[in-house]
Amino acid sequence: RKKIILDTDPGIDDVMAIMFAEAHPEIELKAITTVFGNVSIETATHNALYLKQKYQLKADVVKGASKPLVRPPVGPTVVVHGESGFGDVEVPAKVVGEVDSRCAYQYIIDAVKAEPNEITLVAIGPLTNLALALQAEPDIVNLVKEVVVMGGAFGVNDHRGNVTPYAEANVHDDPHAADIVFSAAWPVVIIGLDVTEQSFFTGDYLDRLRDDAAEVGQFIWDVSRFYLKFYKEKVGIDACHVHDPSAIAYVIDPELFTLREGPVRVITEGPAEGMTIQKFDDRTYPNDEWSKHTPQRVGIAVKDTELLAIYRQCIIEY
Ligand code: BDR
Ligand code: CA
Numbered sequence: 221r222k223k224i225i226l227d228t229d230p231g232i233d234d235v236m237a238i239m240f241a242e243a244h245p246e247i248e249l250k251a252i253t254t255v256f257g258n259v260s261i262e263t264a265t266h267n268a269l270y271l272k273q274k275y276q277l278k279a280d281v282v283k284g285a286s287k288p289l290v291r292p293p294v295g296p297t298v299v300v301h302g303e304s305g306f307g308d309v310e311v312p313a314k315v316v317g318e319v320d321s322r323c324a325y326q327y328i329i330d331a332v333k334a335e336p337n338e339i340t341l342v343a344i345g346p347l348t349n350l351a352l353a354l355q356a357e358p359d360i361v362n363l364v365k366e367v368v369v370m371g372g373a374f375g376v377n378d379h380r381g382n383v384t385p386y387a388e389a390n391v392h393d394d395p396h397a398a399d400i401v402f403s404a405a406w407p408v409v410i411i412g413l414d415v416t417e418q419s420f421f422t423g424d425y426l427d428r429l430r431d432d433a434a435e436v437g438q439f440i441w442d443v444s445r446f447y448l449k450f451y452k453e454k455v456g457i458d459a460c461h462v463h464d465p466s467a468i469a470y471v472i473d474p475e476l477f478t479l480r481e482g483p484v485r486v487i488t489e490g491p492a493e494g495m496t497i498q499k500f501d502d503r504t505y506p507n508d509e510w511s512k513h514t515p516q517r518v519g520i521a522v523k524d525t526e527l528l529a530i531y532r533q534c535i536i537e538y
Contacts, residue, residue: 221248229257229345230267232447237464243538251280253324257345259305261286269315284324285348288394307446325352332363344370344464351397361406370467372496376414376520387494395494399486408516415519419462433536478521483513
């Protein structure tokens with residue numbers, strides 16, 4: 221089984237991804253590390269603990285960063301994920317269970333040292349915890365199996381941003397952290413809007429999932445009501461994009477995605493703050509800074525029908 225630490229800001233599509241990782245027989249969900257983003261760090265951690273209690277998850281829950289490295293915090297995206305982070309679904313104020321005593325970046329460092337090259341870090345929120353881990357212990361670049369990130373937008377098929385015309389939310393929430401993570405000498409696969417906006421959970425798909433799966437299907441249906449309303453009103457579609465679950469899908473079956481290789485950088489200030497850029501041609505530019513950076517892999521196409529079928533099957537079998 222593939223061991224993962226899932227770094228997340230739950231969040232509606234984060235729940236969909238967490239339950240995907242938990243349900244899939246080929247994944248061992250070792251830990252859920254939390255980060256600010258869709259909700260505050262307190263809410264993110266509470267929501268993760270709630271899921272652990274509700275579904276008796278074996279995963280440790282570990283509290284992470286409350287704010288970005290440098291930029292001022294953007295604040296929770298209540299319009300997208302609701303006050304609770306789970307749309308209209310209320311999360312009980314009292315949750316049994318405790319967080320790990322360490323902070324997320326220390327937990328990540330300890331975990332990859334304990335099991336060198338065994339653990340994949342999957343990040344589906346702002347990249348602050350991963351950047352802090354790199355800053356505290358740069359050697360972890362040699363101890364992590366792979367880093368899979370849902371974030372960024374590279375202009376493939378004109379996909380550029382969802383919080384500004386040029387920036388995707390997770391990268392925009394902490395562009396400095398994203399630049400550190402993408403520039404580091406470890407293998408990163410970036411599943412950005414270019415591919416996550418190619419797969420759709422339609423209302424009909426979610427209805428059938430609720431009807432055919434056990435309670436978890438109902439829960440996914442419940443949390444998705446608010447998300448579908450947001451997509452209908454603000455994006456103009458009768459479906460929601462498959463953002464965070466796509467990162468899990470990559471871990472399960474990398475063949476679902478076509479990847480493009482080349483170094484990736486992030487614009488950290490100005491009107492294009494949070495924009496992600498990849499150099500993927502062979503041209504040598506004058507004063508080429510780019511060649512110093514590790515080539516990373518960016519998703520440019522996805523087998524969406526297969527991805528949706530894998531998601532459905534494993535949720536039904538959970
Ligand atoms: C990303 O931003 C958040 O709203 C989602 O949870 C996802 O991780 C998509 O841009
Ligand atoms: Ca997320």
